Every structure is written in structure tokens, then in C-alpha cells.
Amino acid sequence: MTQSIAIIGASGYTGAELIRLIATHPSMKITALAANSKAGQSMAQVFPHLRHLDLPDLVTWEQIDFSTIDLCFCALPHKTSQEVISKLPTSVKIVDLSADFRLRDPEAYKQWYGNDHAAVEMQKEAVYGLTEFYREEIAGARLVAGTGCNAATGQFILRPLIAGGVIDLDEIILDLQCGVSGAGRSLKENLLHAELSEGTNAYSVGGTHRHLGEFDQEFSRLAGREVTIQFTPHLGPFNRGILATAYVRGEAAAVHAALAAAYESEAFVEVLPMGETPSTHHVRGSNFVHIGVVGDRLPGRTIVVATLDNLCKGSAGQALQNANLMLGLEETAGLMLAPCFP
Amino acid sequence: MTQSIAIIGASGYTGAELIRLIATHPSMKITALAANSKAGQSMAQVFPHLRHLDLPDLVTWEQIDFSTIDLCFCALPHKTSQEVISKLPTSVKIVDLSADFRLRDPEAYKQWYGNDHAAVEMQKEAVYGLTEFYREEIAGARLVAGTGCNAATGQFILRPLIAGGVIDLDEIILDLQCGVSGAGRSLKENLLHAELSEGTNAYSVGGTHRHLGEFDQEFSRLAGREVTIQFTPHLGPFNRGILATAYVRGEAAAVHAALAAAYESEAFVEVLPMGETPSTHHVRGSNFVHIGVVGDRLPGRTIVVATLDNLCKGSAGQALQNANLMLGLEETAGLMLAPCFP
Amino acid sequence: MTQSIAIIGASGYTGAELIRLIATHPSMKITALAANSKAGQSMAQVFPHLRHLDLPDLVTWEQIDFSTIDLCFCALPHKTSQEVISKLPTSVKIVDLSADFRLRDPEAYKQWYGNDHAAVEMQKEAVYGLTEFYREEIAGARLVAGTGCNAATGQFILRPLIAGGVIDLDEIILDLQCGVSGAGRSLKENLLHAELSEGTNAYSVGGTHRHLGEFDQEFSRLAGREVTIQFTPHLGPFNRGILATAYVRGEAAAVHAALAAAYESEAFVEVLPMGETPSTHHVRGSNFVHIGVVGDRLPGRTIVVATLDNLCKGSAGQALQNANLMLGLEETAGLMLAPCFP
Amino acid sequence: MTQSIAIIGASGYTGAELIRLIATHPSMKITALAANSKAGQSMAQVFPHLRHLDLPDLVTWEQIDFSTIDLCFCALPHKTSQEVISKLPTSVKIVDLSADFRLRDPEAYKQWYGNDHAAVEMQKEAVYGLTEFYREEIAGARLVAGTGCNAATGQFILRPLIAGGVIDLDEIILDLQCGVSGAGRSLKENLLHAELSEGTNAYSVGGTHRHLGEFDQEFSRLAGREVTIQFTPHLGPFNRGILATAYVRGEAAAVHAALAAAYESEAFVEVLPMGETPSTHHVRGSNFVHIGVVGDRLPGRTIVVATLDNLCKGSAGQALQNANLMLGLEETAGLMLAPCFP
Known part of the structure; x- marks a missing residue:
């Protein structure tokens, strides 16, 4: 029907x-x-x-x-x-x-x-x-x-890690780049091709981006305690795509395992083999999320990178x-x- | 099956x-x-x-x-x-x-x-x-x-005009811009991002582009006489898309009518209302062709613009x-x- | 002082x-x-x-x-x-x-x-x-x-050819691509990064672009008779640069000689060796003009390509x-x- | 002379x-x-x-x-x-x-x-x-x-903070985006326009980028003790420019004061007013460095963003x-x- x-x-x-x-x-x-x-x-x-x-x-x-x-x-x-x-x-x-x-x-x-x-x-x-x-x-x-499109990307990384208890809840930094279509079809000077192409900048720095409201709500609910992360978005010179780089405290193997388990049966979320990281180019125009995990040279620290198409x-x-x-x-x-x- | x-x-x-x-x-x-x-x-x-x-x-x-x-x-x-x-x-x-x-x-x-x-x-x-x-x-x-991808674009414009006898066969100029994916995944200096982005250039100027072999074969066969056009491709700083601008001698109304008739039942070819011209942005990632016709200020001359996605x-x-x-x-x-x- | x-x-x-x-x-x-x-x-x-x-x-x-x-x-x-x-x-x-x-x-x-x-x-x-x-x-x-920036580009090609009497005054076509900064810092939907990047389109097709007023005035004055050219601009996904491709009737050698002579003592205008054509990439941010000449496979027809930085x-x-x-x-x-x- | x-x-x-x-x-x-x-x-x-x-x-x-x-x-x-x-x-x-x-x-x-x-x-x-x-x-x-170009950018942020003793030396994260010219004129698949434009990706994740050798050498020498930072570079779809976002522990006012004092007499380093952050667009083609400081919503944490042109x-x-x-x-x-x- x-x-x-x-x-x-x-x-x-x-x-x-x-x-x-x-x-x-x-x-x-x-x-x-x-x-x-x-x-x-x-x-x-x-x-x-x-x-x-x-x-x-x-x-x-x-x-x-x-x-x-x-x-x-x-x-x-x-x-x-x-x-x-x-x-x-x-x-x-x-x-x-x-x-x-x-x-x-x-x-x-x-x-x-x-x-x-x-x-x-x-x-x-x-x-x-x-x-x-x-x-x-x-x-x-x-x-x-x-x-929110940024909020979704961050949660695809962090929800399984918070739920799985594999990271320190007080030490979460989310650094993110977002394509320009995330700002919509609005007539603003900073969205003009001449202003935005060929370079990048941060915005809403210092914990002022509205999607933090979602992060706070969802992560605190999930953890059963207050969780407040640091979050810095950047505007990239591309139309579609978000790439989020999360800095967390926890073992890379445990982080990877938590993500792999969480998304094992999901049609749209792909967890890459340990050590590989994704690119926004490879999800453009689609409903897929790609997530990669790498252990840092500093023991106990792990980087997780996720990409998706903000419009899709x-x-x-x-x-x-x-x-x-x-x-x-x-x-x-x-x-x-x-x-x-x- | x-x-x-x-x-x-x-x-x-x-x-x-x-x-x-x-x-x-x-x-x-x-x-x-x-x-x-x-x-x-x-x-x-x-x-x-x-x-x-x-x-x-x-x-x-x-x-x-x-x-x-x-x-x-x-x-x-x-x-x-x-x-x-x-x-x-x-x-x-x-x-x-x-x-x-x-x-x-x-x-x-x-x-x-x-x-x-x-x-x-x-x-x-x-x-x-x-x-x-x-x-x-x-x-x-x-x-x-x-x-050829350029050859296809030019033919979508010119075949109905040649077949319909609505243009001068000796006065056809095809100016074209092609996105970089048309050159394939080959390691050439001029295809690097640093060389190609933020600008444009002509190439194979003067009638040396290989797709002219197709134009000559097809247009001459269709016309029942030798037809040789002028053709200049340009390389544009975008990945997908061809935009061809044809300069022909013939009445815009007849040109538009010939195109509209030719593609009336076609699922993938859209002839725009007289006076409108298309953009490669609007066919990206698809199998569609958009064609527009405009009469020039000089009587008897007409411009036809067609776009398609070169990869698709x-x-x-x-x-x-x-x-x-x-x-x-x-x-x-x-x-x-x-x-x-x- | x-x-x-x-x-x-x-x-x-x-x-x-x-x-x-x-x-x-x-x-x-x-x-x-x-x-x-x-x-x-x-x-x-x-x-x-x-x-x-x-x-x-x-x-x-x-x-x-x-x-x-x-x-x-x-x-x-x-x-x-x-x-x-x-x-x-x-x-x-x-x-x-x-x-x-x-x-x-x-x-x-x-x-x-x-x-x-x-x-x-x-x-x-x-x-x-x-x-x-x-x-x-x-x-x-x-x-x-x-x-006008387009008007300048076209004139760098055509003035020496008209003055030198080396081309047919009734058969001049100027096809052009212009970077987006030519449209200024104005809030228009078609100038947004999301609308303009990754593709191209023609505009002011059919002899309606205002710079034709300059072409008509200058070329007619120079020729001592009315000269009206065909002119189609396109908007390219780059910030700075104009590339004009002129289709003229005349011998390539004579065209090249007329241009070389005209600009021999000029500090800012470079005429490339016969057969080479320029790129907007190579004049970006500068006051230089690069001009190239190629004879077409059709006898008596010549293509001239010129580039400059529209803002400079x-x-x-x-x-x-x-x-x-x-x-x-x-x-x-x-x-x-x-x-x-x- | x-x-x-x-x-x-x-x-x-x-x-x-x-x-x-x-x-x-x-x-x-x-x-x-x-x-x-x-x-x-x-x-x-x-x-x-x-x-x-x-x-x-x-x-x-x-x-x-x-x-x-x-x-x-x-x-x-x-x-x-x-x-x-x-x-x-x-x-x-x-x-x-x-x-x-x-x-x-x-x-x-x-x-x-x-x-x-x-x-x-x-x-x-x-x-x-x-x-x-x-x-x-x-x-x-x-x-x-x-x-190194990334190494320079990071040091412009961190040297005055380390020398001034205004941040925690064990909690430094440097997240960075670099334009493609940083990779030179080399024929690599990932540097092709078709691969790199319209998106972004991280690389050398987890503390494997060679510029860490410089950071380790310089920061440890400056601090008189071993200092090892976390560093994640990303490749952005633009030719020139580096934007580094540093996450540090320390008061924003002290951080800003240390930077302002360090660069007060410098011709090429501009420290923006507190709360403003820079863009790579505004240093392109020049020898200038722009640095901005913002305090995070989490007390005692500060974000510092610096931009420069990697080639210049x-x-x-x-x-x-x-x-x-x-x-x-x-x-x-x-x-x-x-x-x-x-």
C-alpha cells in the first residue's frame, strides 16, 4: 500500500x-x-x-x-x-x-x-x-x-562508549568539520562561495553550539549522571559531509569492540577495521555512517573518527x-x- | 529473473x-x-x-x-x-x-x-x-x-538539429566544459587538486580532441554529407558534469521545436522552456540530460546549452x-x- | 612624494x-x-x-x-x-x-x-x-x-585583431568563464557555496550581458563600422579568474602576429608561443594577462584564449x-x- | 647591495x-x-x-x-x-x-x-x-x-603557553586541518582533485605524524621536561592554509595574555581580541599568523585556534x-x- x-x-x-x-x-x-x-x-x-x-x-x-x-x-x-x-x-x-x-x-x-x-x-x-x-x-x-546533524555524528561515536563504560566520562573532546549545506539555503555572507571556498574556520567555539543541548541531554541520560563534553565545530569548504574526531580516554581495543558490537546488525553503520579511519568522500549522498578507531601513542587514549552525510x-x-x-x-x-x- | x-x-x-x-x-x-x-x-x-x-x-x-x-x-x-x-x-x-x-x-x-x-x-x-x-x-x-562523454553531450544538442534541417551544417561551434572525473583515476600532474581547483583551462584546442572522430562519423552519416564542427573542451574545477554550449545558425524557435519533438517521449532528456538554460549542478549523480535554447541578439543565430553527468x-x-x-x-x-x- | x-x-x-x-x-x-x-x-x-x-x-x-x-x-x-x-x-x-x-x-x-x-x-x-x-x-x-572585467578580457583578444584587419568582423564569437568574485559580495542564492561549487552554468545568454555595450562601443569605434559580436558568459566554481575563448575567422599565424606585435612592449600582457593556451590558475592574484592562439582544423578559423584575474x-x-x-x-x-x- | x-x-x-x-x-x-x-x-x-x-x-x-x-x-x-x-x-x-x-x-x-x-x-x-x-x-x-608547516602552526600556539606556565603540560591536544599543497606536487591518488575535493579525512592518526618529532623536541626543551602532545591532522579540500585547534587546560585570560605578550612586537603574528577566532581564508598567500582564544564552557579549559598559509x-x-x-x-x-x- x-x-x-x-x-x-x-x-x-x-x-x-x-x-x-x-x-x-x-x-x-x-x-x-x-x-x-x-x-x-x-x-x-x-x-x-x-x-x-x-x-x-x-x-x-x-x-x-x-x-x-x-x-x-x-x-x-x-x-x-x-x-x-x-x-x-x-x-x-x-x-x-x-x-x-x-x-x-x-x-x-x-x-x-x-x-x-x-x-x-x-x-x-x-x-x-x-x-x-x-x-x-x-x-x-x-x-x-x-x-541535529552534528549531534547525530557525535552520538554514533560516543553512545556505545558511554553505555559500555569504556571511556572516562569527564574527558571527552569532540572536534568536528561540517559541510556548508548544514547551514541551509540561507543568504549569509559567510556562506557565499567567495567567502567559504578554499579555506576553513571554527565557529561556535567554547561550548556555545546548540547541538550541545542534545549531547548533554542524551549522554547524561545514558550515563545516569551529568556528562558535559567539549565540542568545536568547523565549517569546511564542501557541500555535504560531517567528519567528527573524538578524543577519548580508554583502551582502543575496548573502544573498537564496543562500537563493533553496537553496530553489528545495523544496516547503515560500518565500523572499519581497527586502525583505519573514514573519509566524508565515501558517504556523500548516502545514509551510511563510517566509524574508525585508532589508539594514540599516549597510553590509554584513543581517537575515534566518524563520517556521515549531514543532509542525508x-x-x-x-x-x-x-x-x-x-x-x-x-x-x-x-x-x-x-x-x-x- | x-x-x-x-x-x-x-x-x-x-x-x-x-x-x-x-x-x-x-x-x-x-x-x-x-x-x-x-x-x-x-x-x-x-x-x-x-x-x-x-x-x-x-x-x-x-x-x-x-x-x-x-x-x-x-x-x-x-x-x-x-x-x-x-x-x-x-x-x-x-x-x-x-x-x-x-x-x-x-x-x-x-x-x-x-x-x-x-x-x-x-x-x-x-x-x-x-x-x-x-x-x-x-x-x-x-x-x-x-x-565519449563529450561526444554524447554534443550529439544530444546537434542530432535533432541536423536531422531536422534547422541549422547551417557548415557553421557549428561546440564549446564545452568537462569535470575532472572525465579524465579517470590517472596520476597526472594536471589532475592534482592543487593544480586544477580554483581555475580552468582549455585543452585539445583546434580540433584535436578525439571525440571529434565520433562527431564527424555521426553527423556526416546523419546529414548524408560531410559535417565537420569546431570543438573546444575546457577542464573545470568540479568532479562531475559536462556543460556544452553550441553556437548554431538557425531560428531559435525551430531549434527548440526540433529538440522538444525529438525528446518528447524520452525518460532522461528534458528540454527546458524556451529562454532557460541548464546547470551541471542539477544533473549531478543522475542519468538526466537538460537542454536549453536561447535566440541570440544577432538574427538567425541560436545558442543551445546542454548538461549531463559525464560519469553517469x-x-x-x-x-x-x-x-x-x-x-x-x-x-x-x-x-x-x-x-x-x- | x-x-x-x-x-x-x-x-x-x-x-x-x-x-x-x-x-x-x-x-x-x-x-x-x-x-x-x-x-x-x-x-x-x-x-x-x-x-x-x-x-x-x-x-x-x-x-x-x-x-x-x-x-x-x-x-x-x-x-x-x-x-x-x-x-x-x-x-x-x-x-x-x-x-x-x-x-x-x-x-x-x-x-x-x-x-x-x-x-x-x-x-x-x-x-x-x-x-x-x-x-x-x-x-x-x-x-x-x-x-568591465569580461569586457577587458575580450578586448585584449580582439582589439589587435580588429585593428590589424586580420579577422572577419561579422563572425566573432566570445565564449567566457568567470569566477564568482566578479559578482561581488552580494547575498544572492546562486552565489552560495552550496549552489555554485562543483558545477557550472551559462548566464545572460543570447546577447543580453551588459558588457556587450562596451564591446559594441569599442569594437565599432575601432573598426569604423558597426561590429556586433556573440558573447556567452558562464559562471565557474572558482573565486578569481576569467578565461575567454574567442572563435574568429582568420589565419592563426596572422592572428598570433597581430597579438604579439600589439603586446610586445607591454609589462602585463604575455602572448604565449603559437599553439599553447593559458590557464586562469597562472594569473590568479596578479595583474597579468596570458593569451594563446591555436589554428583550428577547419582552414581559416582560429581560436584565441585569454586569461586574467577579474578582481585584479x-x-x-x-x-x-x-x-x-x-x-x-x-x-x-x-x-x-x-x-x-x- | x-x-x-x-x-x-x-x-x-x-x-x-x-x-x-x-x-x-x-x-x-x-x-x-x-x-x-x-x-x-x-x-x-x-x-x-x-x-x-x-x-x-x-x-x-x-x-x-x-x-x-x-x-x-x-x-x-x-x-x-x-x-x-x-x-x-x-x-x-x-x-x-x-x-x-x-x-x-x-x-x-x-x-x-x-x-x-x-x-x-x-x-x-x-x-x-x-x-x-x-x-x-x-x-x-x-x-x-x-x-614543518604543521609544526610551526602548533608552536605558534603552544610555545608561549608552555614557556609562560599557563597550561597543563600533560593535557595538550592539537587538532589540525591542512591544505593539499602541504603534500607537494606529488602524483598520489589521494591528492587527485576527484579524490580530495568536496570532502575531508584524517590521516596519520594516533601520534604517527612526523611533525610530532619537532613538537616533542621543542616543547620538551622549552619545558625542561618531557612534553608529549596528542596530534591529529586532517586533509582539507583547499590548496593553501592550516588551521590548528588546540585544546588546553588553563584559564583563557592567562592564555590570551601569554600569547598577546609573546607576539606584541612581532610583525607577522596577530593575536585576535579575546573570543574571536581566525580563518585560513584571511592569511592565504601571506606570511601572517592569526591566533584566537576562547574559554570553554568547562571551567579551566581553553581553545586556541591558529591559522597560517602552509606554503608561505x-x-x-x-x-x-x-x-x-x-x-x-x-x-x-x-x-x-x-x-x-x-
Whole structure:
């Protein structure tokens, strides 16, 4: 049976990525596409790379007939997302790709995002969408909150290590490079080709990046005690891809074993042989995560490197993986596209 | 019924692209992968982006048991390709991605490639693999010769215009930019990132590029008279994509009409509304061709711009499209992947 | 004696490039920097790469004391430029980098730029700033109009050929690729890294690019008859550089000889040996022009390829070269920086 | 008085960078250029961006008449460098850009580079070329060993902190991204544009990068005890630039104060205001270092980010700065070129 899908926020990069993936999904059909600022336009105008697809024109989200929709992806900016989602009929399953329902605690939300949450009750109901770790809750959920793309990458490294008790919880540093599409299709000077290509820079240095809210919530919950990591993201001159380099205290063999065990049955997470490290080039355009472990020359210290595609596994691919679960479909449906290299 | 596929030359970019595409093909299975220089290695070693696939290890092509193979893709360099193909059992269907069987005339082959052809009889048998124009011959062929990637792009523009008699055959200029993957995985100084990124240059200027052999053969055959065009390729600092800009003499309306008519029923060729022109960004990673037409301010002159992905529609995608036809499968099977943007 | 310099429009890329060049100029000192939208900021805030220089903070142009200024560079957008320049005291020499004074004919200005010119008298006075061809007029001028960057590139190829009578004036095609800094520091979706990197597209196709106004004016004046060329620019995924490929009718030897003769004594224009063509990589960051000539396989047709750095020789470097002449300085002062490769 | 300069190893990137810088140096003249594998070629053939310069053709180093040379830059690969340098006349001052004379201890050299040192006596004589910290020794030296580019970047951050006693010596992590020109003009698959652009990866993970030999030597010497840091380099898709992110234990204010004091009088090192961090974009093509300090949300932890251009300040610029000192010239001569942005 084909599932009827709506996407709100279809004029951004994660919206486009959802459409790209659903284009070859065996049992989903896109019934409605909304982008209030571009309502009335065709998708070929907004994203010419989707020109070959038979897609509905853009409407406002208020114009969607939700009685015909099985599941709605919401790819709006945070704050707008909570306002829209709180008005959608409760009959519709929702996968939100924004930051609005990632943090369970309204105080934490306010701390990291600056505003009071407009849908506190829904915030409680939402399931955190890191599929590999919340699979059962997601399958039964009505509202799933997609994770931050950096937050997902860091958790793929650190969750099994924290859960397995193989690292020192007070000595975790996560250094990360993120491709520019993570910043969305927004008109900012630092995102111009002339400003960003041919070089790199750090940003949100010193523990101010919002994805730390997710790390704090998830790692502390997992450890049963407060865990606060150091985290420095960098902006790299490439469109897709995140590479996270974690510095942890623990034996490399134990770290590798914990990761290998955690992901043994996972379709999308590949743990490389000990001593090898991954590259963002090799996951581009796909839903895969590659993780590598190397012991440092300093005894008891280990480096773990993970890569994924921020737009796919870090956002739209994860969202589709969750939607598959919520709709009772095969979890991997539409997601086995091989990475696009070179 | 699943078709059993072999790929010879699996350690190059077009070999990898074939595997990427076949990975989600509904009725093909890769049974053998050969790369004589890397025999014994796993594909995960040679191309880590294919790590998640269950693929046979690399062998030499001589080690392949062709009795189990329905169709063999040959992604070797030219000259090597003809030597290998001439030794394969005649029971196997072959799609060659090299330049070796593109030119029907042994003299023309020698002129453009410098050596005598080692399989002249097969050269005669081979069908030129531009699917949209040789569909029936391809469906019945045993050996299909993939076209040059630049040659394909130029022909998508010019064949309908020549066939339709809407342009001056003596005044055709084709200016083209090609991404670097078109040069393959070869260790040449000018292909290094430090040499090639952040700029561009022309090459094979003045009518010396080998794909002119294909243009001359095909356009002259189509016109029933000698047609010789001017052609200047440029190397662009991007991995995938060809953009061809054709300067022709003829009315824009007639040019647009001829293209629109030619591709009306084609699944992979999109003719844009009059006055719009395409971008390589919007076909990257896909089998689509986008074509746009604009009339010049000088009366009677028209510019036509076409884009495709050199590795996909320009090589491996075209090869798979041809293989589908040769095996009696749906022509579009495995090829409807949407472009990967951004 | 040190010349006192002001720059109006110092917060854009051409403003920054002027400062970069003047930083090592032996006899210029920057006395005032204006950018009305960023007045009050330091240059280190607006352009951190200039942090090491001892520069005045940004003011509004109205705040500049022009009695202390020998020469003022005006790097404003067109239309704004004419309004500002018409109000500057006539004692100040001016080099304008905008399009406002390039076209001598007010009708042509209106045709290409859409608005009536607000300083028609100054338009007549202005000297066209292609240094190598207007050297004497520039040396005596009060107001010099910098050329378009594409317009400069095309003229370096075509002026000697038109003047020398070695090509057919009715059969000139100029195909061009321009780096993204040519579009300035403006917030447009198509200039974002995610949209522009990894691919290319044509724009202003069909004879609609504004630099055609300059080509028409200059080539017709030079030929003593109307000359209208075909011109198609493309946007390339690199920051600096223009590569123009001209298709002309004429003998390659005569074309090469005309170019070699024209530039024999020029410090900044290098004509390559016959048969070689240049690359934008090799002029990046410099004031040099490289030109190459190749005869086509079709008799009587020739391809000429020229490269320069759009921000330097195509704009700020040319402006400084002109300023040197206007101030009686060595023409090459501050401009002999070698290209920055790789 | 003009100094007569020879460059051995002029066909690599650091050789080219030396020529670029010396091109506008007020008191150096290049008298001889050697590259044994390309002897007989002109520099315009090997590096077309240097075409405008009046340079000697390439010879073998054995052909150089060293009696006419004041100072020789040696830009050869390590191991070759020591063999050549040991044969040069002792009358010539030498700045070596290779790794051969960086490590004072022959055992350490063998540990990191794998071979016995062929010029152990000269190894002892050589002065470590980090100008800002060895200025006096360099001024009096005959042989100066250029530092590793990554090693330089890390030391600009850490030396003042170690010397000032403001950080914990056992808890230093240095995470770094390096542009591709750092790997030289070598034909390796991972340096191809198609492999390296559009993504990133770590390399030499776990404490195996050779520049650790320099860190260990210098930091231990400075601290008067063994100091061993963790160090992970990454390869970024850009040509020039290094960005190092250091994680240290110490108060941000003390860290910032130590850096500000150390570089107060330095012409090339800029310490940003507290809380700001630098970008490689803003030092490209220049001899400048930008350093920024941010306190982490975790008390007592601080992040320091430094950027420089690996080819310039990290290699050829540093070498020229040292040569200036060795020849009694102004230290900044030829090195005040502003960064090339965008």
C-alpha cells in the first residue's frame, strides 16, 4: 500500500533531500508540498534538479488537506516548526527535522534557543529520532524529532562508549568539520562561495553550539549522571559531509569492540577495521555512517573518527528511516542508495 | 529473473559508477569484478564508498567464468579494451565503455587513436551506444560501444538539429566544459587538486580532441554529407558534469521545436522552456540530460546549452541503459535516481 | 612624494583588492576609506585579511575631507557611483570601478543599464580605462572609467585583431568563464557555496550581458563600422579568474602576429608561443594577462584564449595602473606581484 | 647591495613560492635555479605563472657555480636534501626547507624518518628555523632548518603557553586541518582533485605524524621536561592554509595574555581580541599568523585556534624571513604582501 506523504518546508535543502530520496522509495508518494514563501511555484522552478519528477506544485501548509496524508515531514526552521506542528491534526504522523522537539526539557530548550517553547506538551510527547538507539519508541510514535546533524555524528561515536563504560566520562573532546549545506539555503555572507571556498574556520567555539543541548541531554541520560563534553565545530569548504574526531580516554581495543558490537546488525553503520579511519568522500549522498578507531601513542587514549552525510543520514535520510518505522515499512526502504563518489 | 553481471576494469571511476548504479538495480546481480592490477583486493579497499555492498573481490579478467555471465561491462582504457574483448566468449553480451568500438572505420580509428585496431571485425559488428538514437540496434546487439562523454553531450544538442534541417551544417561551434572525473583515476600532474581547483583551462584546442572522430562519423552519416564542427573542451574545477554550449545558425524557435519533438517521449532528456538554460549542478549523480535554447541578439543565430553527468549519462548510466535494452529489461531500470543537489 | 588616496566603496571585493595592492605600493598612502553602510567599523572587522595594515576606519563618503586627497577610487555599484561622483570636488582625480562611465553614449547607457544617466556631462569627459589602449588619454584625465572585467578580457583578444584587419568582423564569437568574485559580495542564492561549487552554468545568454555595450562601443569605434559580436558568459566554481575563448575567422599565424606585435612592449600582457593556451590558475592574484592562439582544423578559423584575474587586472589592478598614470607614477608601481599558485 | 640567491628544488611548490616572494624582494636576485629532473627547462614551462619573470633556466644543482651565490634555499625532499647539502661549499649560507635538519638528535631523526642521517655533523650545526623564537641564532647561522608547516602552526600556539606556565603540560591536544599543497606536487591518488575535493579525512592518526618529532623536541626543551602532545591532522579540500585547534587546560585570560605578550612586537603574528577566532581564508598567500582564544564552557579549559598559509609562513615565507636575518637584511623584506582574499 502506498503511503501518502506531505512535506512542509519543501524549498530548503532538507526538503529537497527528502524528495530526492522518496523519488525512488517503493511505497511512498508525495501528495503535498508546502513552502509558504514560494507557494504557487513548481518544484522545477525552486529546485531544477527535481524537474523530471511528477510533483505537486508548492502550496502553503494551511492549504494541505491533511485527511489524505499518512505522514508529514516538517522541514521548517526551528520556532516556526513548533508553531506549525502544534496546529496540525493529531491524525497525522509527523517527522520534524527542526530543532524544536529534540530537547525534552523546556528550560533546556529556552537556554539553547532563546525563546519559550510554544508547544510544551508536544515537546514531552516527541521521541528523539536517532533511529539506531530509539527504534522501538520511534515505531510507536506520532511525533519524532530529527536530531541535529552534528549531534547525530557525535552520538554514533560516543553512545556505545558511554553505555559500555569504556571511556572516562569527564574527558571527552569532540572536534568536528561540517559541510556548508548544514547551514541551509540561507543568504549569509559567510556562506557565499567567495567567502567559504578554499579555506576553513571554527565557529561556535567554547561550548556555545546548540547541538550541545542534545549531547548533554542524551549522554547524561545514558550515563545516569551529568556528562558535559567539549565540542568545536568547523565549517569546511564542501557541500555535504560531517567528519567528527573524538578524543577519548580508554583502551582502543575496548573502544573498537564496543562500537563493533553496537553496530553489528545495523544496516547503515560500518565500523572499519581497527586502525583505519573514514573519509566524508565515501558517504556523500548516502545514509551510511563510517566509524574508525585508532589508539594514540599516549597510553590509554584513543581517537575515534566518524563520517556521515549531514543532509542525508544527518537529516533527511534519518527522517525517512524513522518514517519507515512509523509506517510499518522496511526500515531501509528507499535508503540503500550507494554513496556518490567521486 | 536476475541477470548475472561482470565488470572488467572495476577499479576505475566508470567501474565504480556502474557498481553504484547496479547496487539498486532490481534485476541485476554483480557476479564478477575484474581489475588485473588490483586482483585479490576487496572493493572496500579500492573504493571505500562501496564498503556496505556484498561484492565479489577483484580478480583478473582471465579468472572470470563467463559461462555464468549474462552481460559484461568492459570499463578498460582504449586499446586494452579491444584486446580483452576480442578474447571473450561470443556467448556473452558486452557493453564496452572505452573508445575502442565507437568508430566504424578502422582508418578513422587509427587517425584519432594512433594505433591499428586489433579487432577489426568486431569493430564492424559493434553498435554505437547513444541509446536515444540507436535503441533498436542496441536491443539486438551483442556488442555495444559506449560513446565519449563529450561526444554524447554534443550529439544530444546537434542530432535533432541536423536531422531536422534547422541549422547551417557548415557553421557549428561546440564549446564545452568537462569535470575532472572525465579524465579517470590517472596520476597526472594536471589532475592534482592543487593544480586544477580554483581555475580552468582549455585543452585539445583546434580540433584535436578525439571525440571529434565520433562527431564527424555521426553527423556526416546523419546529414548524408560531410559535417565537420569546431570543438573546444575546457577542464573545470568540479568532479562531475559536462556543460556544452553550441553556437548554431538557425531560428531559435525551430531549434527548440526540433529538440522538444525529438525528446518528447524520452525518460532522461528534458528540454527546458524556451529562454532557460541548464546547470551541471542539477544533473549531478543522475542519468538526466537538460537542454536549453536561447535566440541570440544577432538574427538567425541560436545558442543551445546542454548538461549531463559525464560519469553517469555520459558513461556508466548510458552503459546500463544499453544493457537494460540488450537484456530485455525496462530501459530505465536502476537509472531513475534523482540528481544529488546540493 | 607620497600620494594621498581615498577609496569609496571599501567594503566590497574590489575595494579590498585595491587595499591589498596599495599595501605594498611604494608611493601611495590610504588616507580615507568610505563605505556608508559600514561606517564606523574598522577594516579588520569588514575584511580580517587586512588586519595587519594600519588603515583608517570606515567613514561615509560625505565625511571625507577631499582637500587632502590626490586621487579617489570609487568602487561603488553602478548608478550609486554616478550620483556620488557627480558630487565630488573637481580637484580630485577619480578612477571609477563601476559601469557608470564606460559608455560614452547616454542612450547606450540607458539601453544596457535601464536608467537615465544622472551625470551626462561627466560621462562625456570620462576616459575609457583599458590602459594598454588609452594610455595617453588616461594620463591626462581627471575621471577614468574602469572597464568591465569580461569586457577587458575580450578586448585584449580582439582589439589587435580588429585593428590589424586580420579577422572577419561579422563572425566573432566570445565564449567566457568567470569566477564568482566578479559578482561581488552580494547575498544572492546562486552565489552560495552550496549552489555554485562543483558545477557550472551559462548566464545572460543570447546577447543580453551588459558588457556587450562596451564591446559594441569599442569594437565599432575601432573598426569604423558597426561590429556586433556573440558573447556567452558562464559562471565557474572558482573565486578569481576569467578565461575567454574567442572563435574568429582568420589565419592563426596572422592572428598570433597581430597579438604579439600589439603586446610586445607591454609589462602585463604575455602572448604565449603559437599553439599553447593559458590557464586562469597562472594569473590568479596578479595583474597579468596570458593569451594563446591555436589554428583550428577547419582552414581559416582560429581560436584565441585569454586569461586574467577579474578582481585584479579586470578591475582593481587596472584601476591602480590607471591611477599610476594619472599621478605621473611608474605605470607598474605596486602591480608586479607574481601570481599566487597553487 | 643585491644578494645573489640560488634555489635547489625549484620545480616543487615551495620552490615556486620562494620565487613568487623573491620576485618583489628589494635586495635579492635569483642567480641559479636547480631541479635535476627538469634541468634544461625554463621556469615558464614548469610553472607558467612565473612566465613574466626574467629567471635563469633550470640546471642540475651540480652545475651551479656557488662562488657567485650568497645564500642557497634548498627545497628538496628530505633524505635527498641532506645528501645534497652535505656536498655544498661551506662558504654558502643555506636555508633548508626539508625535514632533514629539524631534529637535533640522530636517533630521533631515524625514529621518525626511518633512515640513518647522512650528515650528522651538520645536523648538530643547524639552527631550528622558527624565526620568532630563534631569531638570534638564525641571524648568526650558516645552516637553518625550516620547520614543518604543521609544526610551526602548533608552536605558534603552544610555545608561549608552555614557556609562560599557563597550561597543563600533560593535557595538550592539537587538532589540525591542512591544505593539499602541504603534500607537494606529488602524483598520489589521494591528492587527485576527484579524490580530495568536496570532502575531508584524517590521516596519520594516533601520534604517527612526523611533525610530532619537532613538537616533542621543542616543547620538551622549552619545558625542561618531557612534553608529549596528542596530534591529529586532517586533509582539507583547499590548496593553501592550516588551521590548528588546540585544546588546553588553563584559564583563557592567562592564555590570551601569554600569547598577546609573546607576539606584541612581532610583525607577522596577530593575536585576535579575546573570543574571536581566525580563518585560513584571511592569511592565504601571506606570511601572517592569526591566533584566537576562547574559554570553554568547562571551567579551566581553553581553545586556541591558529591559522597560517602552509606554503608561505609555514615554509617559503619563513625561509625567506630567515634568509633576511642571515644576510643582515630587514626581516620583513619581501614579506609584507597582504593576503589574497577572496
